[in-house]
Amino acid sequence: MKLKTRYIILVVILVFALILTGCSTKQVQNPGEKEPNISIKEEPNPAPVIEPEPEETKIDPVLVKANEAGQIMILEWHTIGEQEGRWARTYTNFRKDLEVLYEKGYRLVSLRDVVTNNIQVEAGYTPVVLTFDDGTEGHFRYIEQDGKRIIDPNSAVGVLKAFAEEHPDFGLEATFYINYYTPFRQKDSWQDKLKEVVALGMDLGNHTVNHEKLSTLSQEKVAEELARMVKMVQEVVPGYELDTLALPHGINPKEVNWAVSGEYDGTKYHNKAILLVGSGPIKSPAAKGYDPTKLPRIQVFQEEFDKWLNYFDNNPEKRYISDGDPSTISIPESEKDKLDEGLIIKDNKELIIYN
Template identity: 45%
Template structure:
């Protein structure tokens, strides 16, 4: 046998060297590829744990078009929310649901179109409580500060006209006391036995004699504010704003603010209930803000007279300058209570955490990302 040539030996060595490199590559997958997957997973989980700001909120309900087939990133994020924030999904939270803003006028012995009887007003509070409603302030509502327990539904009570049946003082054993049959007296008593219900309400007053007891005007207004209730603008003379010029509108609204602040120093009167529900398209902007003789006003909400619940403040259809109200009289009050009892998926149901907005993912199309400055969860 002839000895192998130098060329043959060189070719053999090259073959074995290439084969060795191939074996090494197969037994050591790319470290870079593994790290890439880990970083991606970590980023998704971290987004679920530490989402802050509107930009990060979008990650929680926008499906990533680049995610790989079979990779359930969205479910991981929601799972992280469950772990970290303990949202009780069994209550079916829906913070894009509707909220009732109830409109009352007088509270008196007899039931009429514009007056609720003492008996029925007490019954209304009990009905609301038993059906899972809890009071919040209007200012909190329009600013998205909704803080009620998980599974509960916020409701807002408003009173128009500043009538004596809403807030009345009487003499008892030589002392001035709140009339237990007035709206404030009834709400105070109900809150004592149902402290978790609250006693928030907004009173839309006009002058010169709100609540019809001149000697008690200052005391009553300060009592309301010190007890967490609110005072709203109902013009100075209960004027029909749909018939006034822009100059007269500003006078009516600014004078109301000026006189109220004379009774309650520094108080911000920044919501308006339209007398008669009247307005004009040509002067509507002057309902929002204006000034008269050095007194300025700026309304963050304008309330109508009727006739249905309001959208959630995070719904794209929410308009704080045209907030509808439910007439709190028969049969309207009972009809809406029944409607939401039969259609619970349409009402606002709290997740119990005021810093998080939770709603079913099928409602995403109505979510207004521009106004949401909270964490967001869909399910």
């Protein structure tokens, strides 16, 4: 928390300094103030600029054992509700999942931040991505309480929101992969839900309109399946880019490129990430072999979830551990061979290798 706070303070100082130096005309034109008769020249403001203290923001990757070549889990839930099963999780267990992740030092990041290699978690912590497939009601339900509409605290969004309020350092990030024409299944309110997911800072993802096996479709049909969903979301949340895809049934079209980008009936799509259904962690976006068009996920049912949590407990060197600074990639010397230096240059990162 401390480091993040310092970073925020630093940003605030910088922004403040920029305002002071760059916007002197605005200062004399506050609506409440009288307009001065004399014209005021824009001059550099004499106010002292507070110098940031760079050593305050430095993080020692050795101390936190940063390993940004390590693996990351993209977790996947299907239904959330009263039932527990292979494709179903109870909301009580879902809440426990969040508790376990929190206690084990995982922190939420958006999938978009992973695929753009802009991972921002506190130094020493591990990023984790949450995803929900099929846009079922248990993911996001509104209920009536005292004549008011509220988010059902026992739906995934309700659980996530409450957990984030109690654990602000955990974050509130998740991607809801929606399909069909009434995402989250409540006819009167699905548009409000799409808006609310985005307003809460979480994401929507494409799971295609009809949830078909894309391998059986022509290129044009694949494009239709993806573009229709993009259009639907654009109409409800203008400006929002639906730019990641969870393959229905985990099945690719005949050509992966058909899923990456295309156009149908004037609507274009481009997916920054394509998610499979199974079955393991992803490589770091700075590692050799990282491929955003084939990102595996880990399905959360008890056995599978425990298996991977134990795997990272028993093999801590496999786990991605952040150095707290998205502009640097810190790795121990022993992991050097895993890095793809081309990706580091492409993403404009500074590489730190330590012993």
